[in-house]
Amino acid sequence: MLHYIYGDSLHLFPLLHDTMFKDRADQFKNRLGWAVHVNEAGEERDEYDDMNPLYVIWENQNGTHGGSMRFLPTTGRTMVNDHFSHLTDGVRIESPLIWECTRFCLAPGADRKITAALTVGAGEVMDEFKLDHFVGVFDPRMERIYRLMGLSPDVIGRAGEGRDEVGVGLWEMRKDAFAPTLAKLGIDRGTSKAWLRRAFAPIDQTQMRAHA
Numbered sequence: 001m002l003h004y005i006y007g008d009s010l011h012l013f014p015l016l017h018d019t020m021f022k023d024r025a026d027q028f029k030n031r032l033g034w035a036v037h038v039n040e041a042g043e044e045r046d047e048y049d050d051m052n053p054l055y056v057i058w059e060n061q062n063g064t065h066g067g068s069m070r071f072l073p074t075t076g077r078t079m080v081n082d083h084f085s086h087l088t089d090g091v092r093i094e095s096p097l098i099w100e101c102t103r104f105c106l107a108p109g110a111d112r113k114i115t116a117a118l119t120v121g122a123g124e125v126m127d128e129f130k131l132d133h134f135v136g137v138f139d140p141r142m143e144r145i146y147r148l149m150g151l152s153p154d155v156i157g158r159a160g161e162g163r164d165e166v167g168v169g170l171w172e173m174r175k176d177a178f179a180p181t182l183a184k185l186g187i188d189r190g191t192s193k194a195w196l197r198r199a200f201a202p203i204d205q206t207q208m209r210a211h212a
Helices: 007-012 016-031 078-084 112-128 142-146 175-185 189-199 206-208
Strands: 002-004 055-058 065-073 100-105 135-140 155-158 166-171
Touching: 002 112, 002 175, 002 189, 007 055, 007 166, 016 055, 055 112, 065 112, 078 100, 100 112, 100 142, 112 175, 135 175, 142 206, 166 175, 166 189, 175 189
Parallel strands: 100 135
Antiparallel strands: 002 055, 055 065, 065 100, 135 166, 155 166
């Protein structure tokens, strides 16, 4: 199932927490070869994980991380504005209607349904917070993954060549994208909405301990 968890509550889901950051290290450092920092615990974390982002995380049946994304409003600090403004000719992407999506990650051997689940999750975030777009930085390999998900970005800037190419894009979640994506996941919109409502309901400490 999908979880929507703010950074300051992530410690309440220790198994999801630990496996997500370790899967990020495996994907971004080992498989993609990005210049990211991996700590002594084998976790990939950066400064934006300390800014109370909203994580959308797929939980496997055994309680581990299957896939995830990280969201931050562009009205605060974001990766695209702090480190990639050269791709937008110095124009800062700032709007209450645009959030940044980063660290799209799939666990090794993740089922294709998990990409559909994360797509649905992104759409629910956009719908819940009345957003128009997500903005994100990507390389050609991630762009291919997005294309397979039916989520090709509107590219607003690129630089570099080959494996060193990097781009900035905007994503728009159309209402008509929900039905086919939900069908791939095998659930209806009511179930998807229930996952979202559950996330923002009062925290049940007994339930949280079940994820320890």
